[in-house]
Amino acid sequence: MNEGYRKDIIRYLSVLNNLGGCHIDTINGFLQKPSYIGASPPVSLFPSSDGKSIGDALYQLSIVLERMTDNEFDDTTFYHSKQLKSPLGPEEVRRLNEISLSAKVTQDYMNTIGRVFQSYQLFELLSSLEEQHITLISKALTSIFPMDQSITNDISTSKQKNYQGIIEKIKQLFSRTKIELFLHLREEIEESQKNPHKSSISQATILDTLDIKSSEYYLASALRQLLSTDENSLTTLVNELRKIQPLQITQLSLLPFKDFYQILDLQANFIQMANTYQFFKEDSNSQFNISTASEIKMPSTPEIKIVDQPPDKAIYKRNVKPAPSVSFQGDSKDLDGNYYVSVALLRCNDFSEEPTFLNGASKPTKITNGKIVTFKKLKVMVTSHQQGETLFCFRFDLRRYSSDPETNPNDFEIVSSVHSSPISILSHSTQLKSTAIADLPKVTEVFPLSGPSTGGTRICLLGSNFADTPAIRLKFGNVEIQPEFFSGGTLVCNAPEHPPGTVQIKVSNCQNQWSVTSATFTFEDTNTINPSSNISSDALSNILPESVFGLDFSKTFDTNFIIKGLETASSTLPSSNGAHRNYSKQY
Structure with missing residues (x-):
């Protein structure tokens, strides 16, 4: 994987934020799902935003990506791409669970990161190709396996696999063959078209010139289409197809099934955004800061931050000690007196909330500038062993109330959230003694x-x-x-x-x-x-x-x-x- 992919994708979120709904729909049509799960609804970039806008979802995603290390991000996208073809092994699943816990997100959210990575690969692909390349590639594929015009929008799995194999062969051919041979054939084809007395270049000539096996004769038809362009355009096409990634090969194989004008519209917007944010330039990293949350949506609302984490281990039905605490982070003018902090208990394996397992957290606590809120009476009423050895964590929410919280306890919006470190809940204090000093x-x-x-x-x-x-x-x-x-x-x-x-x-x-x-x-x-x-x-x-x-x-x-x-x-x-x-x- 290219160095700096995580940084590039954080900037790429700004591109997504500037696209229209029709463009997102076009991107969704290129997203892949694991082939082994059988029939299921089509995947989408953001399948569930929980009532949030795309801008809110992108901002939250940028925060998660900032929190991940490069290795964690690389492993996440690698395993996501791998599971599109075959199920992951136990160690690979364990690694994804480990990253999910470290990033404080669910496995579903990890899949969202994978889908955004897929869309970034499409962004790279379409931004590097010219408009006529899209037409040439589509014509090259359908020259071998024509499309049934009556079912253009239905993706035939077998035909799409055939298209994918053709593109893989063309990439290999472009990678091992000097560009001069393709330019020579292009000139021969152009001259035969201009001179009616000169016979057209035969498939045998194309196969011999490029040293293609006779069993791959069908490539001659595809190459004839790809070579029917000017010299500069052909040079660019050969160089770009040499560099395409496996996911991008799959995306190219879908071109014949898509609406041509929708793809060109998306490509035009991608190219405009790539120029605006200066993608794919050698000095782009020096001109942009990794954090582009401000370009997506920089909230003017305050945030909270954990001051004291809870312990790694605690005893059930007893106050969690040392008690976790949080504080306000931001400009003091953001606080208008209606901000409160609440706490919830979550399972670390799927981040589902468990309100019945937690005592001492029923009433939100008011927070003011400079104040540290300490939760001294939190008690977890079950053990990790009772719940299948699951770990727990606390989620602290900063709520902004529009009215009196005593009168209208549900009249609030959550403006910031933060998760604590994982906690193992033990049944007896004797289980702490062997590790208390060691920790x-x-x-x-x-x-x-x-x-x-x-x-x-x-x-x-x-x-x-x-x-x-x-x-x-x-x-x-x-x-x-x-x-x-x-x-x-x-x-x-x-x-x-x-x-x-x-x-x-x-x-x-x-x-x-x-x-x-x-x-x-x-x-x-x-x-x-x-x-x-x-x-x-x-x-x-x-x-x-x-x-x-x-x-x-x-x-x-x-x-x-x-x-x-x-x-x-x-x-x-x-x-x-x-x-x-x-x-x-x-x-």
Whole structure:
């Protein structure tokens, strides 16, 4: 798969948002469904929008795609394409379930991502071809297997398979044959058409010139149609058909069954949008940011974000501890006093809601700017074992009420939602004891070992079980700061201002649960540090050895440190006071 497909498809959502309903219907006609499921209704790009507009559905999809990694997206589209031909194996199904859980979407939604990928392949195909190429390809296919005009709109599976085989043969022929031979044949055909006294090029001549097997004689008829164009157009057609993907071969095989004018209309709009958003240009990525949600629909409404995740494991019929909490994210002017947060319990396998399994969440909580809403009384009334070892999660909804929620509890709209991490619900607290300490973060070492009491020293903390979550904290004695997450075993921060003395550094992945192990850091009195002391770089490298984790601390007392294996652009960390963290990732 081409590098950067996920980024391109996020931008492609803006193209879909600018198409009309008739264009979406035309796209739907090219979407494939798994061949092994038998007769079923035709598939569509967005089969169910739950009352939302296409713009809303595209915006939500852009958020999901932003949250996925490139590997997750590549695996999703690969397995979706594979299952169009044959059922997936157990390991492939397990991988899709894993991605679904990570992206916090249902399996049906994963299929939507696959269908959007199919439509993007159609967008690539039609945008790269000229208008006359559509006509030539359709004529080339029907010259071998003519269409029954009385059933033009009915897709014959056997005939479509034949068309698909012809296109595959033509692609192979174009890939192995020099373009000069096709241009030579084109000139011969053109001259024979202009000169009535000259005999037309025979099929045998075409087969011999292109070294085609006699068993594939039928290709001569298709090639005669494809070669009946000008030199530039033929060159473009050969180059583009050499690059087409398996899904695009299937899409081309459907051309004879489609309305010619609808396809040309869609192609014209695709080409216009490709030029507008500068697709298929070498420098397109440098001119567009990956996030194009603003081009689709940038909501002016506020959002919520999880501050404290629930634990990985909780006991049924007891309050979930530590309690999850959320906060408002956005411009304070967006809040007008009618916003409330509600919570629901969902199964992680299909994200279906289970209202009867959750206690302590019956009444929404009002939220204001800067307020953190903590849900302290949530109780799950069943175990994961009772429900087939399923995991659960919480969904937090930000509701905007149009009237008094006490009087009209159903008079609201949901403007933002966020899902928590998965939770396993256990039957007894003894099941927690064996893993409670093991799951806590562990601190093994800190570099450097000391710094001035004024703060600002760049520090790297090494250990294990560090979580990439907004709730992660470092504690220097009694001073808490938020570090920058580098990996599950590495945290980076600037030391806070602290009175001179030695303190213990501990880590917390969530509220009120700190690591049992710690590292020691000394805040030195700045009045006792001799700024004029000269230490050679060789002596300094002997004092600060290279860590086995690949970190070079020979420049710890500079503003930067080096992380081996990273590009220069990402290895220089900010040196200003305070902790730094990147919140671009979705949780």
